[in-house]
Amino acid sequence: MSSVRKSEGWPLSEAKARISELVRLAQKEPQRVQVSGEPAGAFISEKDLQLLMEIKKQKMAKMLDRLIRSSQEEGIHSEDFGELRGPIKDIELK
Amino acid sequence: MIIDTSVLSPLFSKDPKKQAQVANFLQQQPRILTSAIVIMEIEFGLQKLGSKKVLADFHEFLEDETLLDIIAVDTQITLLAAKKRAEMQKKGIILHTEDLLIGATAKMLGVPIATQNRQDFEPWNIEIISPFS
Numbered sequence: 001m002s003s004v005r006k007s008e009g010w011p012l013s014e015a016k017a018r019i020s021e022l023v024r025l026a027q028k029e030p031q032r033v034q035v036s037g038e039p040a041g042a043f044i045s046e047k048d049l050q051l052l053m054e055i056k057k058q059k060m061a062k063m064l065d066r067l068i069r070s071s072q073e074e075g076i077h078s079e080d081f082g083e084l085r086g087p088i089k090d091i092e093l094k
Numbered sequence: 095m096i097i098d099t100s101v102l103s104p105l106f107s108k109d110p111k112k113q114a115q116v117a118n119f120l121q122q123q124p125r126i127l128t129s130a131i132v133i134m135e136i137e138f139g140l141q142k143l144g145s146k147k148v149l150a151d152f153h154e155f156l157e158d159e160t161l162l163d164i165i166a167v168d169t170q171i172t173l174l175a176a177k178k179r180a181e182m183q184k185k186g187i188i189l190h191t192e193d194l195l196i197g198a199t200a201k202m203l204g205v206p207i208a209t210q211n212r213q214d215f216e217p218w219n220i221e222i223i224s225p226f227s
Contacts, residue, residue, distance in 0.1 A: 057121060060161055064105065064117040067151050071106040071113070076148045078103040081139030085190040 009034040009042075096165070096200040097128045098209035099135040099192075101225055106139075106148065112226075119208075119225045127163045129199040131192050165199050174198035182217055189217065 009032030015022055022031045026043040033041045044052070071077060105116040120126055133156060140149045155161060175194040182189055193214040200207040206221035215222055
C-alpha cells in the first residue's frame with residue numbers, strides 16, 4: 001500500500017488522519033496529496049522548501065535579466081509606449 | 095498583491111536603474127500576481143514599437159506559470175468594475191476601463207495593488223503599495 005501512496009499520493013482524508021506520519025515521511029521525500037483522485041499538493045521538508053524557493057528565485061532572476069537585456073539590445077523602452085489605455089470618450093458637460 | 099502596469103513596465107525602461115528596481119521588487123515577492131489587463135497593456139506597448147525580441151521573451155515569461163500568476167477577467171470582476179464605474183460617474187469621475195478592471199481584480203482577491211498611479215486605485219478602498227517611492 002505504501003508504495004502505491006508514494007507514487008500516486010495520499011487521499012486527502014487519509015492525509016488528514018495521518019498528518020504526523022506524512023510530515024515524518026516528508027523529511028525523506030515529498031509526500032503527494034490527492035483531492036478527488038487528482039494530485040493537488042504535497043508535504044515537503046523545510047530543506048526541500050528552501051531549495052524550491054531558491055530555484056524559483058534564480059529562475060525569476062534569470063528571466064528578468066533576459067527581459068532587461070533584450071530591452072536594451074532591441075532599444076524597446078517603456079518611455080516610448082505612450083498611452084496604453086483605451087481612450088475615454090469626451091462627455092458632454094451640461 | 096496585484097502588480098499594476100505602472101510597476102511592471104519600467105522593466106523595459108531606458109534607465110538601467112529603473113529596470114533593476116523593478117527586477118529587485120519582483121524578486122522579493124514570493125508570488126507575482128497580475129491581471130490579464132496588465133498583460134494586454136504591456137503587449138500593446140511592445141506591439142506599437144514593433145518589438146520582436148522583447149515580445150518573444152515577454153511571451154515566454156507569460157507562459158511560465160511558476161513565475162507569474164495571471165488573473166483572468168471573469169464575471170465577478172466585471173460586475174465589481176461596473177458598479178464602481180457607476181458609483182464614480184455619479185460623482186463626475188470617469189475612470190479608464192483598464193484601471194477599473196485591474197482595481198476590481200485586486201478588490202475581488204482582497205489583496206493590495208502595487209502601482210505608481212495611486213489616484214487610479216484610490217476609489218477602491220484597497221491597500222495601495224508604491225514600491226519605488
